[in-house]
Amino acid sequence: MGAAGGRGVLVAALLGAALGSVSADPAVHTLAEVLFCQPDKPSLGLTLAFDAEQLFWFNFPSSKWLPGLPDGPAWPEAIETPDELLQDASLCKDLLELLTQIATGPLPIPEAKGIPVADVFLLQPLQLGHPNTLVCMVGNVFPPAITISWQRDGVPVTEGVTDVTYTPTEDLGFMRFSYLAVTPRTGDIYACIVTRERDNVSVLAYWVPQNPAPSDVLGTAVCGAVMALGTLMALLGLGLLLAARRRTHGKWGQR
Template structure:
């Protein structure tokens, strides 16, 4: 099945299709080609994961594939094809704008960002903070990080916008960090549909082992045993007196 959707103002062409590999298993294979006056995107994905995208700043293709899948390499010339797609995309933007008398862009703001750590927090052990935002149009959003009130750029990364089934976008940024008790991090998201940026705070907390139930259980057991011992003592004394 192949679906074609057109959004005139920013995203010109979106192609997506579902491949049924067996009677029981389905996989979703998606290609996104989008452009605006200042931004562009070409991305291939599978089951919600990016397999390849064009980095137009560094002029190369990137394969940010997760470690739990078999790595797939794209053939030589894929990036050059993406550059050609952008040229066609921008030509189509101009054609649509002229034909539709330059319609206004419909702005949809992103959801409040969600921030969480990739792994359980252990002090002095390297980890990754993840900031996720979804439901916005057009793409992309801008995401930046702070640590204890200071802007952080080292160790940060952001994926290309990913298209949801509702034709809005989601995007994720990551920050590599080493937890130290008391450190406070923030993730701030900006988008043209927002009156002011959205910020979510995350501070380093280490879950300590819970000792309360064990202590109370131990005290209860001790009191219970003392009660049994006292009862036995008085029972023996009563038998001796009779």
């Protein structure tokens, strides 16, 4: 990771632990608690994740842990009090200032950047006219300073949007999710727009509902395809049989 012009990101704490059942080839899991500070917004971030799934994140303005999911369990208050975390955040800022001075010295260090990659998909199987949720998953995020917005048919959408804070990944980058409550209809065009304002970079990912084939139509199509294949195989077998008989008669005629 590098920093230039005071724009770098300092990952102040990264804790990895391998957990798994005792077996010949045990599964390996990662528990990571990542604290970062940066000149961009958000200036501070703290997340606890398990296998890239966010469990908790710390809300610095309110000085409390919040679950990654709205209905998730509460954070055990006896573990890492807010005062301890605020001290860590202060240390992170001091280290960031020091490293920024070093990175912008006589031999500047190039800044590490990742081009965000967005993917949009439905949370539940598609049923036209029924409520559902669109998910915009953004990976390869570094530094963690992006905004996610939605559009429907080219018109910005703000209602029904739920954004999740940054989740650390194994490559020391981040990923982020945004959710949009939708009722898909034929002809809709949804767009997830990921913007990195510092260098004016935007990435778009589109989603268009594909009309699923009804089960009876699909069943009829499958039966028709099977019958056609069976007929073709029967004709092919008959042709091979006739060819074999002709070759046999030809040999007897030559004798």
